Amino acid sequence: MDRLTIIKVGGKVVENPDTLNVLLDQFKRISGYKMLVHGGGSTATQIAEKLGIPTQMVDGRRITDAATLDVVTMVYGGLVNKKIVAGLQARNCNALGLTGADLSLVRARKRPVQTVDYGFVGDVEEVNSRELRLLLSENVVPVVAPITHDGNGLLLNTNADTMAAEIAADLAAFFNVYLFYCFEKRGVLLDAEDEASVLFELNYQQFEGFKSEGVINTGMIPKLENAFMAKKRGVREILITNAENIANGRGTRIL
Amino acid sequence: MDRLTIIKVGGKVVENPDTLNVLLDQFKRISGYKMLVHGGGSTATQIAEKLGIPTQMVDGRRITDAATLDVVTMVYGGLVNKKIVAGLQARNCNALGLTGADLSLVRARKRPVQTVDYGFVGDVEEVNSRELRLLLSENVVPVVAPITHDGNGLLLNTNADTMAAEIAADLAAFFNVYLFYCFEKRGVLLDAEDEASVLFELNYQQFEGFKSEGVINTGMIPKLENAFMAKKRGVREILITNAENIANGRGTRIL
Numbered sequence: 210m211d212r213l214t215i216i217k218v219g220g221k222v223v224e225n226p227d228t229l230n231v232l233l234d235q236f237k238r239i240s241g242y243k244m245l246v247h248g249g250g251s252t253a254t255q256i257a258e259k260l261g262i263p264t265q266m267v268d269g270r271r272i273t274d275a276a277t278l279d280v281v282t283m284v285y286g287g288l289v290n291k292k293i294v295a296g297l298q299a300r301n302c303n304a305l306g307l308t309g310a311d312l313s314l315v316r317a318r319k320r321p322v323q324t325v326d327y328g329f330v331g332d333v334e335e336v337n338s339r340e341l342r343l344l345l346s347e348n349v350v351p352v353v354a355p356i357t358h359d360g361n362g363l364l365l366n367t368n369a370d371t372m373a374a375e376i377a378a379d380l381a382a383f384f385n386v387y388l389f390y391c392f393e394k395r396g397v398l399l400d401a402e403d404e405a406s407v408l409f410e411l412n413y414q415q416f417e418g419f420k421s422e423g424v425i426n427t428g429m430i431p432k433l434e435n436a437f438m439a440k441k442r443g444v445r446e447i448l449i450t451n452a453e454n455i456a457n458g459r460g461t462r463i464l
Numbered sequence: 465m466d467r468l469t470i471i472k473v474g475g476k477v478v479e480n481p482d483t484l485n486v487l488l489d490q491f492k493r494i495s496g497y498k499m500l501v502h503g504g505g506s507t508a509t510q511i512a513e514k515l516g517i518p519t520q521m522v523d524g525r526r527i528t529d530a531a532t533l534d535v536v537t538m539v540y541g542g543l544v545n546k547k548i549v550a551g552l553q554a555r556n557c558n559a560l561g562l563t564g565a566d567l568s569l570v571r572a573r574k575r576p577v578q579t580v581d582y583g584f585v586g587d588v589e590e591v592n593s594r595e596l597r598l599l600l601s602e603n604v605v606p607v608v609a610p611i612t613h614d615g616n617g618l619l620l621n622t623n624a625d626t627m628a629a630e631i632a633a634d635l636a637a638f639f640n641v642y643l644f645y646c647f648e649k650r651g652v653l654l655d656a657e658d659e660a661s662v663l664f665e666l667n668y669q670q671f672e673g674f675k676s677e678g679v680i681n682t683g684m685i686p687k688l689e690n691a692f693m694a695k696k697r698g699v700r701e702i703l704i705t706n707a708e709n710i711a712n713g714r715g716t717r718i719l
Contacts, residue, residue: 256538259515279543283511286561287542288534291611291619295565299617305567306541310550311560312604343602349567356546362554364546 212241213345213384217373219392220248222452223289229296232391232452237300239456242345242384245297245304246353246373249289253281269428273328273366281366282308285354293352304350309333309357310364312340315372317357317365331357331365333372336379374435378442385445389455390432396449396461397433401426412464413437436463467496468600468639472628474647475503477707478544484551487646487707492555494711497600497639500552500559501608501628504544508536524683528583528621536621537563540609548607559605564588564612565619567595570627572612572620586612586620588627591634629690633697640700644710645687651704651716652688656681667719668692691718 216236222228236245250271254264257280265272273281290306297304309315309331317331344351353376355369370390377388396407399419416433419425425433436447440463450460471491477483491500505526509519512535520527528536545561552559564570564586572586599606608631610624625645632643651662654674671688674680680688691702695718705715 256515260511261514282546283538283542285542286546287538287540291537291541291563291565294563295613295619296617298565298568298613299615303567304565306561306563306565308546308549308561310546310553312558313553347598358550358553360554362551364550 210383210385212387213380214239214241214243214387214389215246215373215377215380216243216389216391216455217246217370218248218452219369220250220252221393222391223247223293224249224252228393228452229293232455233293233296233300235452235456236297237302244345244351244353244376245293246355246369246376247285247289247293248355248369249285252289253284256280256284267325267327269431270327270330270368271366272326273330275329278329278364278366282356282364286356290352290354297350297352302350303348304352305344306352306354308354308364309367309372313337313358313360314340314353315357315367315375316360317367319359319363319365329363329365331359331367333357333367333375336376338379338383341376341380342383368431370432370435374439377439377444381443381445388436388439388444388447389460390436390447390449391452391455392449393451395451395454395459397425397429399424408461410462410464433463440464465638465640467642468635469494469496469498469642469644470501470628470632470635471498471644471646471710472501472625473503473707474624475505475507476648477646478502478548479504479507483648483707484548487710488548488551488555490707490711491552492557499596499600499606499608499631500548501610501624501631502540502544502548503610503624504540507544508539511535511539522580522582524686525582525585525623526621527581528585530584533584533619533621537611537619541611545607545609552605552607557605558603559607560599561607561609563609563619564622564627568592568613568615569595569608570612570622570630571615572622574614574618574620584618584620586614586622588612588622588630591631593634593638596631596635597638623686625687625690629694632694632699636698636700643691643694643699643702644715645691645702645704646707646710647704648706650706650709650714652680652684654679663716665717665719688718695719
């Protein structure tokens, strides 16, 4: 099977022009099929604030009312996505910006209200890997924003880490998938303040242990849960790393 | 040659959920290859205003400074585009939202400063009709937002009427292209206040005459200039009409 590299890149990396340029330069160097999935949360928060729309978070997850859905649709699907696309085109990567609604790539279900009403948040139901494979076979580089749709005309806000994991897991039947979670740190840190405390490897048992001891940063927990899910579903290799290290493969390897 | 219908739809039609639904229902009924090019100017103006970014217009054209470029990128490429895509997917049209940066579909040049500095506004240099034909051959329905790029990483704001005309003219070598400019009136009116004054046909000589007499509304002039350019470059049929009449072909025919 051919190699496919999927880079998930966090908002803090893509929202700063300098780190975005580092990322895109490194991304350009990746050989074989490749794809990028991005966030954009802090820009969304800033623009929402300027528009007078309050941001509400529960356990690091955004509550998405109708006004917030419009903000994330335009920030993730428009502003952040198209800047990445233009930057990749300037580097001769044939980038195509996409949300889950485009070509119905990712269909989701509005999250049912349990203890928390997350609003217009979507849980992934189906990845349309046929369309993605067709694009990749034409040497297109998909750049995916974390917006999905329900198939009935409703757009939904979906966590970018989850979207990357779901897409990676689905494509694992057709490619040797390498999934890199790229954020502002060098990997999973045992001490959030100390970059030297990066773990080289992490298995599920260790993760459970660190989680119960409160060693791993709470923001990292859903990312790692997605990573272990993708690993379990056949993704060849998963690495948590930063923009500088995506080409050389340094970071925390998920076992 | 196969028939390709390109619908250019103005902001006022797509920004109102009711008229958008009428448009999408009519669009769904069009047989053969089809594509949609949309505006979104009034939403961009509203959001810019809320963000405290002043809107400056010269002869109906938006002056696009860096902050305004961000606004149009997110509104046209994100908010408006993805709502149309989700609406078409709900109608079983396999829509794909695009800007000119995606797949480098439309490359433009930043408009040189002459009497007016329009800022980050792009004049179309090249339409990548190969990629568009590939998408159409896969029964994809392109939904194009009026943002282009310069190939060096810069996004540019481009008039949606011009973008539709340029794409239509370029594809005229491969398809029998039908280009419909769809806005809130039934066609070109001799009296802007009277829908019954719609012209059934308009040739260039008449257009020049009406223009010099000041009969045609100033906002209509650039649209018609684009229409005549596209006609001259081989577009089979061009109609100025409203959402209700795109399927039955009523409106002002460009000769």
